[in-house]
Amino acid sequence: MKLRVCHLYPEHLNIYADRGNMAVLTHRCEWRGISCRIDGCGPGDPLPEADLYYLGGGQDRDQRLIAPDLLLRAGDLAAAVAGGAAVLGVCGGYQLLGHVYRGHQGDEMPGIGLVDLETTAGPTRMIGNVVLRCELEPGRRRTLVGFENHAGRTRLGRGLSPLGQVVHGHGNNGEDGGEGVRDGRVVGTYVHGPLLPKNPWLADWLIQTALEHRKGHVELEPLDDTLEREAQRVAEALAAR
Amino acid sequence: MLFTAKLAAARATATATRLSRAGGGTTLPGKLLLRMEPDAIGRLAGRLTSTTVISATNGKTTTAKMAAAVLEADGRRLCRNAGGANLTSGVASALLAAGRGEEGLFEVDEAALPAVVDALRPGQLVLGNLFRDQLDRYGELELIGDRWRSMVSAPGFGATVIHNVDDPLVASIGAAAPAAITFGLEDDGAARTTMQHAADSKWCPRCGTRLVYEAVYLGHLGRWRCPACRLERPRPEVRATAVRADGLEATEFRLELPRGDVDVRLPIPGLYNVYNALAAAAACVAHGVSPAVIGGGLERFSAAFGRFERITLSGRPAVLLLVKNPAGTNEVIRTLAADARPKTLLLALNDRIADGRDVSWIWDVDFEELVEQVDSVVATGTRAAEMALRLKYAGVSPARIAVEPQLGHALDALGGEDDAPAYLLATYTAMLDLRGLLEQRGLVRPYWEAA
Numbered sequence: 046m047k048l049r050v051c052h053l054y055p056e057h058l059n060i061y062a063d064r065g066n067m068a069v070l071t072h073r074c075e076w077r078g079i080s081c082r083i084d085g086c087g088p089g090d091p092l093p094e095a096d097l098y099y100l101g102g103g104q105d106r107d108q109r110l111i112a113p114d115l116l117l118r119a120g121d122l123a124a125a126v127a128g129g130a131a132v133l134g135v136c137g138g139y140q141l142l143g144h145v146y147r148g149h150q151g152d153e154m155p156g157i158g159l160v161d162l163e164t165t166a167g168p169t170r171m172i173g174n175v176v177l178r179c180e181l182e183p184g185r186r187r188t189l190v191g192f193e194n195h196a197g198r199t200r201l202g203r204g205l206s207p208l209g210q211v212v213h214g215h216g217n218n219g220e221d222g223g224e225g226v227r228d229g230r231v232v233g234t235y236v237h238g239p240l241l242p243k244n245p246w247l248a249d250w251l252i253q254t255a256l257e258h259r260k261g262h263v264e265l266e267p268l269d270d271t272l273e274r275e276a277q278r279v280a281e282a283l284a285a286r
Numbered sequence: 287m288l289f290t291a292k293l294a295a296a297r298a299t300a301t302a303t304r305l306s307r308a309g310g311g312t313t314l315p316g317k318l319l320l321r322m323e324p325d326a327i328g329r330l331a332g333r334l335t336s337t338t339v340i341s342a343t344n345g346k347t348t349t350a351k352m353a354a355a356v357l358e359a360d361g362r363r364l365c366r367n368a369g370g371a372n373l374t375s376g377v378a379s380a381l382l383a384a385g386r387g388e389e390g391l392f393e394v395d396e397a398a399l400p401a402v403v404d405a406l407r408p409g410q411l412v413l414g415n416l417f418r419d420q421l422d423r424y425g426e427l428e429l430i431g432d433r434w435r436s437m438v439s440a441p442g443f444g445a446t447v448i449h450n451v452d453d454p455l456v457a458s459i460g461a462a463a464p465a466a467i468t469f470g471l472e473d474d475g476a477a478r479t480t481m482q483h484a485a486d487s488k489w490c491p492r493c494g495t496r497l498v499y500e501a502v503y504l505g506h507l508g509r510w511r512c513p514a515c516r517l518e519r520p521r522p523e524v525r526a527t528a529v530r531a532d533g534l535e536a537t538e539f540r541l542e543l544p545r546g547d548v549d550v551r552l553p554i555p556g557l558y559n560v561y562n563a564l565a566a567a568a569a570c571v572a573h574g575v576s577p578a579v580i581g582g583g584l585e586r587f588s589a590a591f592g593r594f595e596r597i598t599l600s601g602r603p604a605v606l607l608l609v610k611n612p613a614g615t616n617e618v619i620r621t622l623a624a625d626a627r628p629k630t631l632l633l634a635l636n637d638r639i640a641d642g643r644d645v646s647w648i649w650d651v652d653f654e655e656l657v658e659q660v661d662s663v664v665a666t667g668t669r670a671a672e673m674a675l676r677l678k679y680a681g682v683s684p685a686r687i688a689v690e691p692q693l694g695h696a697l698d699a700l701g702g703e704d705d706a707p708a709y710l711l712a713t714y715t716a717m718l719d720l721r722g723l724l725e726q727r728g729l730v731r732p733y734w735e736a737a
Contacts, residue, residue, distance in 0.1 A: 056488070060418070060426070065649030068679045104426045110494065173643065192644045238646050242675050272678055275689065276671040283637065283668065 046079045046263075048256055051095035054103070054111045055085040058138055061194070063101030065239035066135070069248050070097070077266045079256070088114040092121050095130060096255035102136025102237065112154050115141060119157035126159065129258035131230040131251055135240055139225065139233035140164045140197050149196075160228050161202030167219075170196045174284035175216070175236050177209030177224050181250060189244050190280040191236035193224075199235075201226055208234050213284040230254050243280055245273045289329065292322040297382050312369035316378030327374065327405035330381035334365060337390035337406055338569055339399070339445075342414025344614040345562040346372060346393035348554075349414060351590045352566035354391055356583030360575045363388045370591075373398045377406070396430050400437040403445070410572045411438075411445040413460060414565050415453045417505055417613035418650075419642075431455045431491075438463040448568045450561065451519050452507040458491035458517075469568040470522035473539075476529045476557055477501035477508065492517045504557055505613040524568040526560050534605075534625050541567055541581060548581035554594050556621040558614070592717045597729050599700065603707040606730075608717050610641070612650035615711070619655050622709060628661040630708040632696055634716035635665070635673040641713040645669050653680040664688045666696035667716045693719050 050070055055063070067083055074081035084093040088111055103111070126132060134142040143162035146154040156163075177189040189209055198218035201207060207216070207223030216224035217235070225234030232251070234240060241248040249265050256263045287295075296319035300311035319326045331337055340350050347370050354364055365384040367376045372395045380392065394402045396416070403411065413434065418427055438447055439462045449460030452470040460466050488506055490497055495514035502508040511518035525542040532538060534555045541550050541563075552563055563584050570580050589595050592608040609615040622629065637645050653676060660682050665674040670691040678684050690696040693716065700708050712720050724730045 061644075062646040062649035065646070065676075065679070068649070072679055104428055106428055106489075106494075110489075192646060194644065238644070239649050242649070242679060243672070269684075272671060272675045272684060272687075272689070276669075276675045279669065279671050279691075 046256060046260065048074050048079055048081045048097065048252060049093070049095045050081065050083045050097045050099060050255075051093045052083055052085050053098060053100045053115070053138075054087060054107075055101075056087055057107040057111045058101040058103040060102050060104055060107075061136060061237035062239045063099070063135065063237075066099065066101070066133075066241045069239075069241040069245070070252065073245065073248055073268065074252060076268055079252075092118055095125070096258050097251060098122060098125065098130060098132045100132070100134040100138030100141060102138055108137045108141070109154065112141065115157060116155060119159070122157060123159055126229075126231060129230070131255040131258065132159065132232070133240075133251060134231075134233040135237055136195060136235055139235060140199065142226075142231065142233050143199070146197060160226055160231055160233060161205055162199055162226055162233075164197040164199045166196045167198045170194060171215035171219055173214055174280065175214030175224065176212040176281050176284045177214075177216075177236070178212055179209035179247075181227060187246050188277065188281060189236065189247060190277050190284065191238035191240055191243065193235045193237070195235050199226075208232060230258075238280075243273060243277045245270050287322065289323060289326075292319060292326070293382060295322070300379065300382065312367065312371035312379055313373075313375045314379070315382055316371075316375040316380070319378050319382065320374060325405075327378050327381060327402070328407070330378070330384060331390065331406045333384060333386065334388055334390040336410075336573075337392070337408040338410040338412065338573075339403060339406060339408040340391075340393045340412040340414070340565070340569070341396050341399045342412075342565070343396060343417040343419045343611065344617075345414050345558060345565070347590045348559065348593050349412065349562040349565045349569075350391060350393040352563055352584060352587050353412075353569050355587040356566060356570045356575060356580050357389065357391065357573065359583040359586065360570070360573075360579050362573075364391050365389070366391045367393060374402055374405070377402055396434075400433050403437055403443075408445050410569055411447050412565050412569050413447060413449040413456050414561065415450055415505075415507065415613075416455050417611055418647075419611040419613075427455070431459065435459045435462055446572050448565065448572055450507070450565065451522050452503060452509070452561075454497060454506065454510050454519070455491050457519060467524065467568050467572055468520060468522040469524035469564040470519070471503050471507075471529070471557075471560065471564070472522070472525045472527045472542075473503075473529045474501050476503055476560075490515060490517055504561070504617055507561070524564055524571060526564055529557065529560055531555060531621075531624060534621070539563075541577070541584075543567065543571055543577045543580065545571075546577045548577045550581050550584050552584055553587065554589050555624075556594070556617055558617040558621075559594075591721065591730075592712070595730070597724065599697070599708060599724075599729065602705065604700075605707055605709050606717065606720070607709060607711045608714065609711045610714055612647050615648075615651045618711065619652060623655050623659065626659060627706060629656070629659045630661055630700060630706065631656075631663045632700055632708060632710045632712075633663060633665050633673050633677075634667040634693060634696070634710070634712035634720060635669040636667045636713050636716040636719075637669050638715045640715050645672055648673065648676045651676075653677060653682075657681040660686060662686050662688070664690055664696045664699045666690050666693055667713065670696075694723055697723060
């Protein structure tokens, strides 16, 4: 079995240790005998065929630099998702999955509209530890931990579910108690830290969802997550202090 | 209250702090003074014969200590914030202790720099480098760069800007200053073949095109040029050539100065310390110090607290290394990896405000480069488990990793049988706590004395 990951704009969108997310996907596949190939895709490069597309966060300037290139790929990405591929967007990458990002000076940066959400810059940054309660499948409640640092206030379209409910932290906009978005096989979130090392269940959910795109039902072998669980427990306790 | 009475009150606080052993009195007295007299820094600075300010993401404390070694060898008396308290309160505290005829030499936090420069009006301003650092506290790199640029191009700014032209962003800021002295490395032997993951400032500061590097020395520092707008790194006036590492003992290089060259054996490893030495040397060139005195001062320099500080831990040699961001930690790792012997490590990761609450940065550090050499690791600090997790994903077997959140337990877990040195890497507050424990055990002096 093989997981094909496309890391979009790794040179531009990598500000919050997005490499950690790639390392977790690679190792958790390899430890199970699944090979994992990560292809970077920069501005102007052909879009690789993949099971999982990853879009990280960047400095404002870098995000402005890649935004026009990303717009040209909106149709291809929508087609990939319709064909069963999964998508993970983090921080700036999450915002770009939506319709638009409105900056402080009223400037507008269009996103690819893959998910029905939009973001408006607020007067202050929302910074700190985050704890979420998630339930991606009915009855399977999970904890997600990490760190957020964003000025954008994101609002989801009617009928869309957040990735989780905020226990500690600000979440999408500091008001409605939701954080991130989950729309079928597309996940977006402000949580970094990076996202996947301390939340191995989400890493495995993404791996499984992405693999099932071509393989039908896939069962992943369980791994020894002692350290992962301990890091998550500590992060949850520190967020509550 | 008269200014002199306010000074006396603030000085009394410093004495009380030291007597109660609550700390070195490196911050609180200045904080009180600034509350009573917001203009205190400007008024006190007028008593100094000249003032030099040093800022950078990495290397401020070491550069200041190197410059002090040279200037003192040149017979000058200095007023310094040697304890590493580098915000306005730290500078004000140091100024409280200033005597007549002294020269000011201050390291200043990169975010606090514009305000401190505005109050101090230094004659020399050293700008070392700008790396990605604690995004939760400082914001993005570009923001700091923009503030520095506005500072040096403001009307009335009168300092000579001594700056590192190997850093494209710093070079472009220095070029905007009315007067400048440039420094940089000129040694293809020291160059890396590829850019590290944590490299930040890869884009042309003028037109945004991706820069081309003829040599990459450290992070995004190197010999760069823009293929589109033709902006390029100028040849530095103060240069290091023929750099050679003598294991983890010392670094030798030829220091080329406008008034002549001198061979230097710097008693500390790491290419990043060659950059610190260049910054210090260029600052001393601005003071008119001769090449021989600059070379001699650098050779007699001893490491600042927690910056390759050597101690003995229950009979075994150990080295204390402060780590705080990907670029600096990568250079520490690259330096350690050059000595291929098996290593015992203690990695202390805290997430207090001074460390940065966001510990994401450890995932941008190339711990992978050390994996082959790791014999055993003790992960400690408030985020010990997270540190251990990072090493697991770098390829260290969990069987070799012990998780001991309490620093004291972690020190004990290191064991003391071995002749091979233990390397203790710690974030800022973890380093202070670690030194506190070592001090109780009689192994180091308090940081405000050791500095």
